[in-house]
Amino acid sequence: MQNLKLKYGDKAVVTGGSSGIGKAFALELAKQGIAPILVARNKENLRAIAKEISAQYQIEAQTFSVDLSDEKATLDFLDEIDKQEIGMLIHSAGMENNGSFTKISEAKELQMIKLNVTSTYLLTNHFAKKMSAAQKGGILLVSSLVGLMPSPYFSNYAATKAYVHQLALSLYPELKLNNVDISVLAPGLTDTNMVANNGVDWSKIPMTSMQPSEAAQIALNNIGKKATIIPGFMNKMMVMMAKRVFSMKSFSLLNGFLLRKAISNNKL
Template sequence: MAKTFKEKYGDWALITGATSGIGAELADQLAAKGLNIVLVARKEGELRDHAERLASKHGVQTEIMPADLATAEGIAKVKATEIEIGLLVPAAGLEVNGAFEKTSYEAELKVLQLNVTATFELAHHFSRSMVARGRGGMLFVASLSGQMPNPYFANYAGTKAYVMNLGASLYGELGPKGVDVTVLSPGLTATAMVADNGMEWAKTPMVAMDPKLVAAMAIDGLGKRPVTVPGLRNKIMVAAMRFSPLRLAVKMSEKMVRNAINPEKI
């Protein structure tokens, strides 16, 4: 008989970026499987509202943790929790787009701190107790941008390539120690971050996926495969970029993004 999520991961999941987009959907679907949820995000009011909805809808316990994970103080606050975390989902992410020399240094540094430093620190911290118990899980959130060149999203793509390789490597390393690891690598998804980034994706072949479907595929992949790419169109894009000469892949990606980006950002 297949183990339940509680049998595999214990009572509590911790999800960053838990109040919007893919993170919010992951929180909802993991709560539906009976896991109690620690929700981490910057805005306390949104955290409290989402936690109350999860508790009412699914009958689970929730804890909120307002924290800015682009800061050392925010990361330290999460690491200091006394709750035994059995499933870690570092879903918080940030992107900046535009010509690399024109983007804000401060904004790009924040992308690095949130996408890379926070992901590394939380994974490293919670992996110790998971390995000691001989069970647990980590669900990383990368992006198709981490699997291919992505001009005008250069720093963001670099951070997601880090997440891709960290997670895939830990899939091989921690799996034999009882810890399930999977990387979600979504393409365009209908989230607030995508809606607010100023891109006109309708001018490209990309079609935004429903975050509910993306989250469900991510959860289904836990412990089964190192990387989950939701959607046939996205799988085809990854394959096309992987098997194309790098110079051609760069040109194709640059042309596609150039069609959608605000010309003033180039």
């Protein structure tokens, strides 16, 4: 494990830190003596995680209830924490949406763009500037395997995650010149609330699921070393197949065939 405290300092913003992969990041950072600043909407969940962190690691986690799909609320939050010295940003908050593109709720799709894309831009822009001025820092964005491959019935979600991936990859050399690391985690199926409640029968897809703690540990081990972090052998194979074995069009057709069988009929 890298010594992240030595590399980036003792405070990290962790969005989505109340659940799933974000919570796993928060616990792992606290274990290393880094105080997480947890950001999500649900206050009770945030308080519960902060309490767990304090009891387990004697680290005080700050909590901020912010709707990151709201641009003004996001900017207000960044203003509020501006005076603090923060060496890491882990942006794990995100939402997913699936179903036939022509039937899916437009309001939910637009909210997803605001959360997955706009908040990623705002947070990355803010911390890239601050960290570049300090000549020190680490940013970890959370994309998804679907951001690296065509994913029918998850079309808009996949497109938002492709944005996250491209932003991090493109910034990688720019920020390195300022001694700032940026990496992007592209998890495959991970055992969290997001996939437990999304109306997809994942047993019909040839994918194995990973625990969030494993994905978080792999990401923290590789931040700043790799630009794209794909956790797990099967996930790496999947990307290899999509990019090297099939043409993008054939992979899209194959993936569409598989996903159509897994998604609830009422969403098709």
